Amino acid sequence: MVFRLAFLGCLLVACPAVAGEEPFHFPEGKHGKGELKYLDGLPVLIAAGTPEEVGEQIGVLAVKPAAVKMKALVKDAIQKRVGPVGWPLLVRTCTGLFEKFPPEYRKEVEAMARGGGIDPEVLIVANTVADVMHLGGCSALVVEPGRSATGGSLLGRNMDTEALAGLVEASLVIVRRPAGKHAFVSVTVPGLLACGSEMNDAGLVLAANDVWRTKDGSPKLEPRGTPLIVAIRQLMEDCASRADARRLLRDFKATTTGCAILADREGGAVYELTPKNIIMRPAEEGLCTCTNHFCSRELAVPMEPCWRYDKLQEYRKRPKLGVPDVAAALNDVDQGKATLHSMIFEPTALRAHIALATGPAKNRLRKTLECGELFR
Numbered sequence: 518m519v520f521r522l523a524f525l526g527c528l529l530v531a532c533p534a535v536a537g538e539e540p541f542h543f544p545e546g547k548h549g550k551g552e553l554k555y556l557d558g559l560p561v562l563i564a565a566g567t568p569e570e571v572g573e574q575i576g577v578l579a580v581k582p583a584a585v586k587m588k589a590l591v592k593d594a595i596q597k598r599v600g601p602v603g604w605p606l607l608v609r610t611c612t613g614l615f616e617k618f619p620p621e622y623r624k625e626v627e628a629m630a631r632g633g634g635i636d637p638e639v640l641i642v643a644n645t646v647a648d649v650m651h652l653g654g655c656s657a658l659v660v661e662p663g664r665s666a667t668g669g670s671l672l673g674r675n676m677d678t679e680a681l682a683g684l685v686e687a688s689l690v691i692v693r694r695p696a697g698k699h700a701f702v703s704v705t706v707p708g709l710l711a712c713g714s715e716m717n718d719a720g721l722v723l724a725a726n727d728v729w730r731t732k733d734g735s736p737k738l739e740p741r742g743t744p745l746i747v748a749i750r751q752l753m754e755d756c757a758s759r760a761d762a763r764r765l766l767r768d769f770k771a772t773t774t775g776c777a778i779l780a781d782r783e784g785g786a787v788y789e790l791t792p793k794n795i796i797m798r799p800a801e802e803g804l805c806t807c808t809n810h811f812c813s814r815e816l817a818v819p820m821e822p823c824w825r826y827d828k829l830q831e832y833r834k835r836p837k838l839g840v841p842d843v844a845a846a847l848n849d850v851d852q853g854k855a856t857l858h859s860m861i862f863e864p865t866a867l868r869a870h871i872a873l874a875t876g877p878a879k880n881r882l883r884k885t886l887e888c889g890e891l892f893r
Contacts, residue, residue: 540686541583541686541687542686543560543562543578543579543582543687543689544582546578547578548573548574548577548578548632549566549570549573549574550564550565550566550570550574551563551564551565551570551571551573551574551575551577551578552578553578553579553689556884556886557884557885557886558884559689559690559871559873559884559886560688560689560690561689561690561691561692561886561891562574562575562578562579562689562690562691562692562707563692563694563891564578564691564692564693564694565693565694565695565696566694566695566696567696568621568622568624568625568628568695569624569625569628570628571625571628571693571694571695572624572625572626572627572628572629572631572632573628573629573631573632574632575629575632575633575691575707575708576628576629576630576631576632576633576634576635576707577632577633579633579689579691579707579708580629580630580632580633580634580635580640580707580708581632581633581634581635583633583687583707584633584634584635595607595642595646598650599650607642607646607649607650608638608641608642610645610649610738610740611641611642611645611646611648611649612638612641612645613740614645614648614649614740614744614772615641615644615645615744617744617747618644618744618747619747622710622746622747622750625710626640626641626644626710629707629708633707633708635708639708640708643708643709644708644709644710644744644746645744645746647745647746648738648742648744648745648772648773649738649773651727651729651773652678652727653676653677653678653727654677654678654726654727654808654809655674655675655676655677655713655724655725655726655727655808655809656674656675656677656726656807656808656825656826656829656847656850657672657673657674657675657724657726657778657787657805657806657807657808658671658672658673658674658804658805658806658807658829658832658843658846658847659671659672659673659778659780659784659785659786659787659800659804659805659806660672660673660785660803660804660838660843661783661784661785661800661803661804662782662783662784663803664802664803664804664836664837664838665803665837665838665839666837666838666839666840666842667839667840667863667865667866668865669782669863669864669865669866670722670780670781670782670783670784670785670863670864670865671780671838671839671840671843671861671862671863672722672724672778672780672785672861672862672864673843673844673846673847673860673861673862674714674724674778674847674858674859674860674861674862675847675850675851675852675856675858675859676704676712676713676714676856676857676858676859676860677852677855677856677857678855678857687706687707688704688705688706688857688858688873689705689706689707689873690702690703690704690705690871690886691703691705691707692888692891692892694892695754698754698755699717699718699719699721699753699754699755699756699757700717700718700891700892701715701716701717701718701753701754702715702716702717702869702886702888702891702892703715704858704860704869704871704873709746710746710747710749710750711746711749711750711753712749713725713749714858714860715749715753716862716864716867716869716888717753717754717756717757718867718888718889718892719756719757719758719781720781720782720864720865720867721752721753721756721757721758721759721761721762721779721780721781721864722779722780722781722785722862722864723749723752723753723762723777723778723779724777724778724807725749725775725776725777725778726775726776726778726807726808726809727775727809728774728775728776728789728809728810728811729774729809730774730810730811730818730820731774731791731811731816731818732815732816732817732818733791733793733794733815733816734793735773735774735791735792735793735794736792737773738772738773739770739771739772739773739792740772741770742769742770742771742772742773742792743769743770743771743772744772745772745773748769751765752765752766752777752779758781758782758783759779759780759781759783759784759785759786762779763797766788766790766795767795769795770792771790771791771792771795772792773791773792774790774791774792774811775790776788776789776790776807776811777790778805778807780862780864781864782864782865784800784803785800785805786798786799786800786805787805787807787812789811789812789813789815789816791816794815794816796811796813796815796816798812798813801833802833804832804833804838806826806829806830806832807826808823808825808826808829808850809823810823810826824850825850825852828846828849828850829846829849829850831849832846840861840863840870843861844861844870844883847859847861848881851881857873858871858872858873859871859872859881859883860872860883861883866889867887867888867889867892868885868886868887868888868889869885869886869888870883870884870885870886871883871884871886872884
């Protein structure tokens with residue numbers, strides 16, 4: 518399971534403002550049990566209820582305002598990579614994966630499409646293309662309680678993509694309260710079931726990084742595997758700890774290669790995932806660092822040095838790391854316009870510090886969100 522959703526999500530929802538256009542801005546509003554409002558400048562959508570209710574709320578409040586841009590942008594942007602001949606094949610492949618989704622997830626996607634007034638094909642591709650194509654790369658740093666200046670775990674993450682200047686403006690925070698399951702928060706874009714930047718109400722945090730190469734001979738796509746976005750949702754909705762997540766991961770076969778970084782109130786670890794293997798890489802001296810390559814003996818391949826990984830490793834020299842230190846580390850590995858979201862999760866406090874704007878690291882202002890209040 519690798520969670521390469523930020524690139525597509527940004528393609529989904531926004532396009533660069535042209536001269537004379539006002540920047541995209543979500544309107545505040547309510548629909549059913551759902552509400553979209555601004556908290557400290559962050560657009561936050563709270564959706565609750567059955568899959569159909571959650572999907573309709575997100576569709577009406579977030580997908581619909583961006584639907585005009587989405588309809589043309591998704592297909593056009595992806596066709597630049599696969600070509601006009603490759604698009605129908607991609608749609609067939611993505612549809613085959615979507616048909617493997619549990620019924621409740623298919624219902625939520627279909628309700629988002631109806632509520633947003635958009636062709637369901639667009640959202641089907643959006644929610645499955647990361648299984649098929651390598652689209653992005655990210656950076657993550659986990660601090661366990663023994664190395665944390667706060668006394669609790671920290672997970673810092675930059676959601677990095679390719680050069681997508683201007684595509685970040687329709688990003689938002691979505692809080693889902695699914696009936697009978699754990700509530701969770703996503704730093705994401707509308708139209709996706711999850712994004713790979715999540716924390717649930719039990720303090721389980723998930724970040725996900727793309728990896729292109731492995732030495733275990735795994736296929737680029739294993740269609741019999743668990744679709745990536747399904748894996749993320751099940752981890753967030755059904756698991757209260759890394760121990761729960763480990764048990765769930767044992768039942769998954771990955772569709773492709775990547776890293777899942779998991780943290781809870783006790784600590785964190787990196788899971789290196791391929792269709793053939795799941796290798797846990799535990800914290801070393803209370804820290805985990807991860808960019809876009811495997812480090813385990815079983816999966817790592819020779820590669821050029823990664824400057825972002827080396828920068829994060831430098832923070833091992835500090836005896837304790839607090840939120841400002843993790844923020845500094847994320848700024849050090851910031852890729853400017855390619856870094857769409859930057860965030861720090863605090864599992865014990867159920868708190869997140871989030872920046873949605875692209876641009877130089879020194880200009881990033883992470884806004885604090887008290888997620889515990891939103892989960893309730």
